[in-house]
Amino acid sequence: MGIFRRSSDAPAPYVEAIARFWEWWPQARRRLDEGVPADIADEMSAHVEAMHADLEWEIGPGPSLTVSGGGVDELRGIAERWRLGAPGDDNWKYRAARPADPAMLTGKLQLDDHEFDLDYVRMGLRADSSRARVDVAAYHPDFLFVPEETQLALTHRVLDWALGEDDVARWIGEVTTAEEEPMDALPASMLPPVVEQIAAPFGEPAWLVGEGRTPLGHAARVAVRFPLHRQDYPLCDLYVAVTLPYASANPDRLPVEPSASTLRRFEEAVEAMGPRAVLAAHETGDGRRVLHVYADPDSGVVAELDQLAAAWSEGRAKVTSQSDPAWSALAPYRP
Template identity: 60%
Template sequence: MGIFRRPREASAATPASISDFWEWWERRRPDIEASINAPEAGAGPAAEGEHHADGLPAPIVEELTHRVHRIHPALQWEIGGGDGDSPVLTLTGGGDPELRGLTERWVRAAPSGDAAHGWRFHPARQPDLEMLEHKLLLGDHEFDLDYVKLGMRADTARARVHISAYHPDFLFVSEEQQLQVARHVLDWSMGEDDVARWIGEVTIATEAPVDALPPAMLRAVVEQIAEPFEEPTWLTGEGRTPRGHPARLGARFPLHRQDYPLCDLHVAISVPYRHSNPDRLPVDPSSSALRKFEKKLAALGDRAVLAVRETGDGLRVFHLYADPDSGVIAELDQLAASWGEGKAKVASTNDPGWRALAPYQP
């Protein structure tokens, strides 16, 4: 068990590039609308790294790309809809958890109501089964997505579905193109956030997997896996502290980054306790006080989520992920200051990819 502390870092507010984007958008929106509603404009599946923007003039494409890349150079954008449907602008980090908070802040700063002028905005790719009826052009190769089949292996211990993706043309293209096809098919089948929540390993098959199913069936399989985990629970384990004493670990499971998109800040609250058994584990009245302390952490709502607790050697460390712009850090400081069994410490560090949780994942 690694009870640890991290130096505090000041959190950055929502980047100015996001507000700059929406100011630019309001100026250029009429030109974009005119282009996507032009008779010759059309829309087809977008390739990874390219922009879904059929019909937009090259200067607007370049300008929009520049504005998006000012927010982060790895972000991609897609425009869909039009011709009577509400137009949609999607900003995506391609499933990268490091970027999910940025796209969420972008969409929360977007105009709404009448100010949106009929547009819808999404911070991640949405499911769209109709896209699976198209052909996907990657480089000089066109994939008929009707031929895609998915092998699906349920992993109930990890609450994941592992995927083996097959298309007969995989024999003739690069591994990169194979994976691009698989990623697009999964996103259109489930939506980018649910892929991140429930899909595990993705491998490529050059022969159709046994019992393979069409992508449209993926949602039903995932729902069977996800149903027992509608309410998160706590997994517990035992180990040893660095001093060799018994330690206890609890981890919330499942815990999905996408359910707390603004919580980019890892917070470790180290709470000493006075009353312990010979193994240096807490007993009453300390154990009761620790439970009350944890209940207060659980009451913070979406501003902070408790992910892991580590206990041993007279110390309990609560690991949370918090929204740095919500003011919750000040509340956590006050809560720590109110602890009566020694000096509790609060340390935080920016961790938008939730990398600190990796050692505790099943």
């Protein structure tokens, strides 16, 4: 029999705030269609902050409305749920992450008391194929006159305009600033082709496999899906651990047939759940395999996993779950 712990049935605090936003939005949209009322920004901020204090919003051409977590993993799901509540009967575009806007890279940006001419932004880029990341060192001649906080604010704004917020989160690694132009620095407009080059080998996720020893001294094996991006599964805020004992093992207590095939069939059942869940990693050793899964908590995945575990024939399976929108449980496995 599978054992499972479900999250509380109480709705998350942002659920009601999202509903209130979309109740308010039709009259706000009508006012915006006629111009930009002086009080609309305060009203919008109040409604967005009710969903989460750290969410950001902006109105753009199109017309469009973006409510964004600013690249913060734990906010991505809230923004996506807000977007899914949008009406489908108007001419507005609704986004849960800032899109790329390369036309902005040749304009000017006012931050604090300083105006930056973005034509002078240069970036030192270091592609790391082992991490599938591009590290960035940004330079602007005016960095000499502003604090580091302002330098980083400009850098992140430029990165969003060059790639879009989700691709920044997917492919950009360490971000620093420089007071002298890096060697072989490029304009920000050249960042997309560099990212395309680093991303090209990873059209389909693969598995990275490592070996070690368990606390009992037996062989252990860890497999991690790579690359795995939070932005590709925005609704998967729930961490689920599935522990499967297996009956057939070699002297190192690693699985052999027929258990190896039975374990694989269980994994295939998880993978068949599509975007509702993603098998992120698994650990094997000492006669058990632990699957690390992220799931959409509103999709019924936990109940399905419990049914699969209840049918497990090689021992007592266990399913536990907890909210983890930042995917922090994966931190030990990230390259």
